[in-house]
Amino acid sequence: MFGAVGAVALLLTGCEDTAPKKGTDAKASSVPSASAPASASASAQPVMPAVVGLKFAAAEAEVKKVVTGKVETRAAYANVTLTADRSQWDVCFQTPAAGSAVTATSTAELSIVAAGTPCPDKAGATLRPSKAPTTAAKTPAPTPTPTKPKTGSTGTGGTTGGTGGTGGTGGTTSTTGGGGGSAYYKNCDAAKAAGAAPIRRGQPGYRDALDRDKDGIACDK
Template identity: 45%
Template sequence: MGAAVLLLAGCGEPATPKGKDSGKPASAPTPTGSGPSMPGLIGKTSAEAGALVAPVLPKPVEARSAYDDVPLAADHGQWTVCFQTPAAGTPVAGDTSVEISLVAPGIQCPAAAGASLHPPKGSSPAKTPVPSADPGHPKPKQPKSSPTPAPGPRDVHYKNCTEAKAAGAAPIRRGEPGYGKHLDRDGDGIACDK
């Protein structure tokens, strides 16, 4: 019995001496995720987002307004990131382009990039459909009568910042009712902020 154990033990492959190649391909190392990955930018300011991306990628961050009808201010460093591409945690390479969609301070992020902050008169904002209880049989849409909307505050005009402050409207951000270039002397997108 002892001889059988010795014979079986010797049937294995001989051990390879240290420093010698066994002739067999080495197993590939397990990836450790050591490459850079995209940092989370949503909720950060544009300036903070740029600082987080700079050590990871050499390309500058491409910024745009999250709302189609609100232009991006030249100085958008304090605007908030609503959307980012690529997503946080995505592995990135040196040639990856980063895009962020921003909103001015005090403005809420839209449900999707490219929405309108101020829909044209006569149109109603898009509503998110409510799922029916039975997904196989959606509820039929019922027409709703809507009252004619009252004229909005979009037609507001202030001669100067004193008038805007007296009305309690200051500061006024670009795209908000009452904003005018004549009120935004420093061109930062925020009128009557000083």
């Protein structure tokens, strides 16, 4: 009896289905391994290039390689106006910063200065004029032209405080009373009558009272 039961048990054991249950391997294969690489989209995210120090034209071209948005420009100095042609201006500051993650539609801003102008310590500073002294050409003072008195005249000369000297034929009229032997004219009419007007500063007969506009020329009007 026992032998028959054992034979049946062995037969049932040999007939047991050893194939994996349906659906078990499918679930296992659908689970990603821990060492799976990151997605391609995450590794391909663009970053802002470093463009500080480049000419604006070159910097704009670099930015356009990673973004399609607008590249805005502004003067690095608050009191400087951008010109229409700014291709050769130098980039001092950039936003976003170099290496920052950007999207294809991101907008970039570049602060620039004219070629040859140093960048400020921070954007929006005021550009101060150069302290280099400027040498202005001095206008030389005019050289007075002496006026020769008319000859052959005689008489008192119409002066106050002095007696006009008399001159012989071909002599000149001169009066004293002005000090130092210089000519003295009571007024511009007397100077003009003597043919001495206009009288420049330093010439005989010149005095401030006859120079109404104080331009160094008496009896010129």
